[in-house]
Amino acid sequence: MASEVSIAPIQERDAAAIAALLQPIIAAGIYTAMTKPATPANQRGFIQSLHERAIYLGAWSAAPRLVLGIQEVLPTPDPSVGEIGTFVRLDAHRRGVGRALFRETCAAARHHGFTALRATIRRTNPVAPSFYASLGFVAQDGDDDPRVVVLKRRIV
Ligand SMILES: CC(C)(COP(=O)(O)OP(=O)(O)OC[C@H]1O[C@@H](n2cnc3c(N)ncnc32)[C@H](O)[C@@H]1OP(=O)(O)O)[C@@H](O)C(=O)NCCC(=O)NCCS
Numbered sequence: 672m673a674s675e676v677s678i679a680p681i682q683e684r685d686a687a688a689i690a691a692l693l694q695p696i697i698a699a700g701i702y703t704a705m706t707k708p709a710t711p712a713n714q715r716g717f718i719q720s721l722h723e724r725a726i727y728l729g730a731w732s733a734a735p736r737l738v739l740g741i742q743e744v745l746p747t748p749d750p751s752v753g754e755i756g757t758f759v760r761l762d763a764h765r766r767g768v769g770r771a772l773f774r775e776t777c778a779a780a781r782h783h784g785f786t787a788l789r790a791t792i793r794r795t796n797p798v799a800p801s802f803y804a805s806l807g808f809v810a811q812d813g814d815d816d817p818r819v820v821v822l823k824r825r826i827v
Contacts, residue, residue: 680727703793755789
């Protein structure tokens with residue numbers, strides 16, 4: 672799979688493709704806390720507002736050129752820790768897209784000075800805990816919000 676996808680930073684021109692990827696995932700109602708519809712305009716706004724230490728990568732198929740998945744790392748109040756999120760097209764799950772994104776994201780996160788990554792996942796999410804566990808993330812105890820599970824891993 673990894674050889675069939677190319678990973679590159681998300682640009683503003685990708686906003687419509689990302690909205691199309693995200694909207695069915697939001698509508699499914701189990702994967703993410705996002706409830707507001709994803710639109711090209713709000714995705715463009717998100718890209719424009721990214722912090723200088725943020726990482727936002729996309730995975731594209733060659734032909735047709737489609738965005739198969741996206742992964743971001745956003746700074747948290749602890750400068751050493753980045754918050755990671757991953758969204759893969761519902762019809763492209765379990766083909767290694769998330770894992771391919773993570774290889775690049777990890778390298779970029781180290782470059783940006785993060786030493787650990789954290790994933791905050793809704794307890795209703797049936798797939799993300801296994802995904803992050805497969806990448807070496809470990810569930811943390813004692814999150815204040817019972818609706819979520821937090822997983823973390825060091826990257827240095
Ligand atoms: C979670 C998600 C990003 C995983 O992406 P993906 O490209 O399907 O994952 P990969 O194919 O790279 O899987 C890597 C490993 O994760 C684990 N994994 C992924 N999906 C899994 C599933 N449905 N059940 C069990 N393990 C799973 C497996 O160990 C897998 O390796 P394997 O296929 O060799 O056994 C994807 O399912 C998704 O976008 N879900 C909807 C949005 C979401 O839940 N995002 C997380 C919130 S941050």
